[in-house]
Amino acid sequence: VNSVAACIFYPFSDQFWQRQFMATALKDHLISLLPAAAPGLNRFDIATFSKPGSPWLSHRELMHSVICEEMCTVVGLVRQSLGDDPSGWRWGDLHQIAFAHRLSKLASWESMTAGPDETGGSPTTLGMAMHMGKGPGRAQAGEIPCRVYHGPAYRLVVDLGDTSQARFVIAGGNGGRAGSPLAINHYATWLAGEYFDLRLARDDAEAIETWSFGN
Structure with missing residues (x-):
């Protein structure tokens, strides 16, 4: 950046x-x-x-x-x-990423956004980040000149000798419901290039919230 x-x-x-x-x-x-x-x-x-x-x-x-x-x-x-x-x-002043749910313009979904934040990378780097936009000198006020629209949505690192050491991160979050604390809970970690532990055993799973359907 x-x-x-x-x-x-x-x-x-x-x-x-x-x-x-x-x-x-x-x-x-x-x-x-x-x-x-x-x-x-x-x-x-x-x-x-x-x-x-x-x-x-x-x-x-x-x-x-x-x-x-x-x-x-x-x-x-x-x-x-x-x-x-x-x-x-x-580069970070031109090249930024932002996520927004398609319904984020509605009041009940306005929290379903993340960014904009500066980020490095390009289509040809390991930290892949593809961008679009009007570019420098052409973007209007409030527009990102080189807006990142595509990158690694899910990163997973697995030690095949010891799968309990698996690490993962999702680009946005682990929940798609408005108001959920998991909606964008991975974003900052993903942006920093860091990971969470991936617990494969049910007994190791930590319950954050439970969803249920009514009649």
């Missing part, structure tokens, strides 16, 4: 410069209409276009120009969000 480089790298990756480069090089702007998640296209990188014998090598100057232009754009946008002094930039 304290990384300065991440403030540039991930918004730059979100720009998907490869699409602009290929559309210009091939003079086929149909490519510009393809989504960034189009199968295969989002796997191209500088090394892909720089392989010996690659037909893309004849467009190397264009690639350099597109990358520099996109990078300048990103730096300008980050400055709008985080200020002109890069030493004060933090």
